[in-house]
Amino acid sequence: xxLKTVLLSALLLVGAAVAAFxxxxxxxxxxLIAGSxxxxxxxxxxxxxxxxxxDALACSPGLCxxxxxxxxPFDDAPAIVIERLSQRLLASDPLARRVDxxxxxxxxxxxxxxxxxxxxxxxHLEARAMPDGRTGIMAYARAQLGKSDMGKNLDRLKALLGKx
Numbered sequence: 001x002x003l004k005t006v007l008l009s010a011l012l013l014v015g016a017a018v019a020a021f022x023x024x025x026x027x028x029x030x031x032l033i034a035g036s037x038x039x040x041x042x043x044x045x046x047x048x049x050x051x052x053x054x055d056a057l058a059c060s061p062g063l064c065x066x067x068x069x070x071x072x073p074f075d076d077a078p079a080i081v082i083e084r085l086s087q088r089l090l091a092s093d094p095l096a097r098r099v100d101x102x103x104x105x106x107x108x109x110x111x112x113x114x115x116x117x118x119x120x121x122x123x124h125l126e127a128r129a130m131p132d133g134r135t136g137i138m139a140y141a142r143a144q145l146g147k148s149d150m151g152k153n154l155d156r157l158k159a160l161l162g163k164x
Contacts, residue, residue, distance in 0.1 A: 027118045037111050037120035037144040038099045044126055044138045054143035056154035058161060060136030063128060068154055071161050073134035078127035079105035081135045085125055086110075089160055096123070114152070120144040121153060123160075137161070 031037070047064045049055055059067040074081045086108045089096055096112040099122075110123040124140045139161065141153035157163075 025118075027113055027120065031120070037122050038109065039122075041100065041107060041109055042124035042126075042140045044124075044140070047140075050142050052147040054146055054149040054153065056141050056157050057139070058157045058163075059138045060130070062130075063136045063138050069158065069163055071137045071139065071163075073130055073132075073136050074127075075134055078129060078135045081127045081137060082106055082108050082125055085137070085160060089123065092159065093156075112156075119146065121149070121156070123153075123156070 044059075044064055047057065047066070049057060049066070057064065057067045058069050058071050060071045060073045076084070082105060086098060089110060090098070093112050095115070095118075096110045098108060099111050100107060100109040102108075106127045108125045110125075112121050112123065113119060114121070121141060121143050124138075126138045128136050128138070130136045139157050141157050143149040143153060
């Protein structure tokens with residue numbers, strides 16, 4: 001009898017969780033559980049990485065240490081580079097939305113979600129004029145939840161920045 005009660009309780013709990021995900025929405029449920037994935041602009045001068053393997057960092061040469069891969073500098077001005085990368089991201093990821101206030105045209109921040117479970121990720125982009133007149137890029141993507149993103153954020157940055 002005790003086992004039946006435990007199993008029934010577990011089944012009701014799972015049913016309630018599924019109902020909440022359906023009625024409230026997956027993205028909103030994760031936000032209620034873990035808070036907003038948008039915690040403000042990433043500080044590339046500190047470049048603090050996640051303690052777990054759920055992030056990715058990519059930079060043009062000389063702009064940050066310990067990046068996962070390098071990004072070739074661009075010939076356009078920082079604002080133009082950020083706008084083009086923003087448009088590329090929004091066109092390639094239907095779940096992405098821009099969340100920064102757009103006050104600094106050399107920076108952009110996005111929240112996106114995994115397709116099935118809608119786990120939230122945040123993407124930070126920043127462009128800087130380099131001494132040679134070109135524009136360097138810094139890009140950071142991290143998962144809000146979990147200890148591993150199974151390389152998803154690294155893949156996302158590589159796709160956005162045209163890296164194989």
